[in-house]
Amino acid sequence: MHNNIEKRLQNLRERLAYITDIFTGKHKDSVTLLEERLASFAGRALSGACESAYAELSGVEDIFAYVERRLEKTLTPMDRVRVVRHPQRVCLRDILENVYDNFTEVGGQDEHSLDPSMLIARAVITRRRGKKTYMQSVMVIGQEKGHGAEYRNGGSVKPWGNAKALQYMGVAETEGIPIHAYIFTPGSYPIEDYPGAAQQIARNIYNMAGLRVPVVAVISEGGSGGAEAIGLADRRLMLSHGYYSVISPEGAAAIEGRLKNGQRASPELIEHCAANLKIQAEDNLKFGYIDRIIQEPPLGARPWHFDFFRSLRQELIRATDEVVISTRKTPVLRGLALARHRNPENDIDHLYIRWGLSGGAKTRLVQRRQRKLLRLSRQAARDRRPFLTKTATAFWDWISKPWVVFKYDFYRKHQRWITTLMEEINNEIDMFKYRLLSPWRKFSRRLPNRTENKAKELTALSSWKEDSRSRRWDYLSPRYKADRTLTCPNSESYGCLDLWGPDLFAEFAGVCSHCGYHFPMEPEWYVRNVFDTGSTFEFNSEIEAGNPLDFPDFSERISQAKKKTGAKSGCMTFEARIDNIKMVVVMFMGTFRGGSVGAAEGYKFVEAAARAAKKRYPFLAYVHGTAGIRIQEGTHGLIQMPRCTVAVRRYIEAGGLYMVLYDTNSFAGPVASFLGCSPYQFAVRSSNIGFAGPGVIKETTGMDIPPKYHRSYRALSRGHIQGIWDRRQIRANLKQALLTIGGRNLYYR
Amino acid sequence: MIDISELLDAIKSSPYREIVVAAPHTGRMSFAALETGMCVHGPQGQWKEMPGTTLGTLEREGNPKPICAPENGEICRIHKELDGGFVEAGAPLVVLRHMLTRDEVQRIILQKTLYLFRAPERAKYYFTPETDKKIRATDAHSVTIRDGMELFIMSRMKREVPLHYAGPDGVIYEIYFKYNENLDAGAPLIGVCPRDHLHVIQDMIARVQTEWTET
Structure with a gap:
């Protein structure tokens, strides 16, 4: 047989194997047809029975091309994955x-x-x-x-x-x-x-x-x-x-x-x-x-x-x-x-x-x-804000811009010489007052009882009344009402005694009093106990998670989650204060479908970042829990990874302070994009941070992974996060971080 | 002189260890659907991260706690009469019959035949240079030791003290510690056997390794 024919035959054999592989048992008749034609031609070519081998081979090739064109129309999505x-x-x-x-x-x-x-x-x-x-x-x-x-x-x-x-x-x-x-x-x-x-x-x-x-x-x-x-x-x-x-x-x-x-x-x-x-x-x-x-x-x-x-x-x-x-x-x-x-x-x-x-x-x-x-992907989230609200927001946005520009781009820039000038003027006034009142001071110095107060102030003990250490929790988890005990997961290794629920979920703030293990708490606990009382103001709550791909049975599951949590999406955005330091907070709630991120959550995140940039507030992402991107939204969810990262980058480059705090379990897409890119990331004790869960790692790599593979302490040693905080100290630590990382003005450029 | 056949026969006549699973604390006990004669498994996985078969649940103050099998074995007794009732801490719940593995048999034999010299306090231990040289040159079996011989250096907080061996004369059969590692007080350092017992013990270990069948 001619060498050239053998080469083309080999190519046809590969094409046949390819078709068999990608259709896995489907279209048997087409495959048998091609097999027979190929075998008969190969047999005759080998025995030298062909009169015009090249013409016949072209015929077989044409049949292959025809069948391939016909099968092309029947390709299902899964066939394409195999392709x-x-x-x-x-x-x-x-x-x-x-x-x-x-x-x-x-x-x-x-x-x-x-x-x-x-x-x-x-x-x-x-x-x-x-x-x-x-x-x-x-x-x-x-x-x-x-x-x-x-x-x-x-x-x-x-x-x-x-x-x-x-x-x-x-x-x-x-x-x-x-x-x-x-x-x-x-x-x-x-x-x-x-x-x-x-x-x-x-x-x-x-x-x-x-x-x-x-x-x-x-x-x-x-x-x-x-x-x-x-x-x-x-x-x-x-x-x-x-x-x-x-x-x-x-x-x-x-x-x-x-x-x-x-x-x-x-x-x-x-x-x-x-x-x-x-x-x-x-x-x-x-x-x-x-x-x-x-x-x-x-x-x-x-x-x-x-x-x-x-x-x-x-x-x-x-x-x-x-x-x-x-x-x-x-x-x-x-x-x-x-x-x-x-x-x-x-x-x-x-x-x-x-x-x-x-x-x-x-x-x-x-x-x-x-x-x-x-x-991108705005249309995939359901924006249920009334038309008037939307217009009013846009109008306010437009009208407040000049004020913001004046305040931050003009006043803050020239603040130093303005304050210096004001101080000089004040000094002159003080000196004038001092001279004016000096006769009166000479007279009053001779009056009795003036030194007593001073002595008391210097010698008496300070009072504990205003100390933040005696502060009680504003919000208690509803689980504290159940009269039962709970076992700490570390009791095997640390010998923790059983904890009584009403103690654990109220006074102890969900922390094991023996080993310090943190039981997961509700998102509300953080909203009410970390920030100043009554200082939170939620915005964009009407943006709802939907079912943009019409994934079968998913609409019901989303509405169930809405009913269970009372939230419209897995993300809550609000403004809040800690000791009068204002900030914009975006919270991913692990209670709403595992805290997965879809188009609505991404929309709210981007809006919150823009708001923080405009108001020059620090921007805090509190991750109560996230299981990753919501897979039922497909690429609508996936695109949130680059999209939200762009929002973060714009915010940081405008000079903002972006901090992330992880709690419970944070995995996959969000951690691998807009959360993981923050230069300042912290975790609450007993949290897990990672890319894929143990099951997925086992399935894709075949490796068994040790039980504590995703613990936050490992993320800390790797340099992913910057510190691990106790839940009861979140408020104090946040304030400390804001003051030290953010500087005196909290807006550090 | 120890009688190996007798020792082996004794182990062979009862080739298992009975483990009594007792209630860790008071509570209401409910057993899982288990019967006498069934096989259960202990913790599994590379890191023993998967708990053993659940034998039952002990509930105290609304907190149900699973009671799991600590070892592989066969159930030889379940105290079914306690099912659904209140039990005291320490009350026996299930008796498991754990068939001995090759390593466990070997450990029992060595325990019976060797003299263990233990660490007197928490420290790092080293052999004296002469002994160390001998062990490295040939093997531990060739080192003869006598009562009162200076055998170890005990090192703790930069303080090094010689430690004298106390016990029967013989050869070192096994070394249980590593250099540069801290040992707790009471941990065995070496196992010693009389020189004439050496080949007997080696024979016995070889027999266990070849003849003992694991179930």
């Missing part, structure tokens, strides 16, 4: 070889790398205008699945891999070259070794929110935190067969089916979750979380689809050009250039645009990126 995970799918190295004109891998090579699943390369694109050739450099960062190579770990990046990505993002920023991020990951590797999965992702997102170079992301397999770690971009493109989701369908099925350790979800349940999570490219384009879809060949791109690489190259260059053009100041020139680039007739390789940006353009680029993210 992106298949070892034959294009991977980052294929793209580097076929899309870019030249590249050098940096930060490790193959298995000799800090983390082989994160691939970084300096690549070059060559463009031609007339006779002149231009070389344009980019930094390519992305997860590498390596056609199923074991050491690539399936594109699951370890924390240090994400740290490496961040390092080279910094390099790109220094060099002023654009970044192309390729997302090929089922999720991040959920271990807490330094720098910690959650903490590193939070750092990455925070830094990408202010990265001063164009970033274009391409999503093939966008799984949750791993995708967000390099995915915050100016333009997000998505491959048509890819998925972008808050959680893998298997993970969603495990949560939906409430599976315990070791149990496996049924294929039907996984299929059901994949279909309802709206993870496909079209869905995400409709929501606005991606900007464009890149069409792939039928049944997904594989390394021999060279046309696909060509269109990918065109789209990438076009997206990068668009980002660069959109930072231009003059609207007319910008419009003309954008129109030229968006015209599909034009060959993008011959339109040259410089990718370097001026200082002003860089600032505009970052501002555009941040504003774009802040606009």
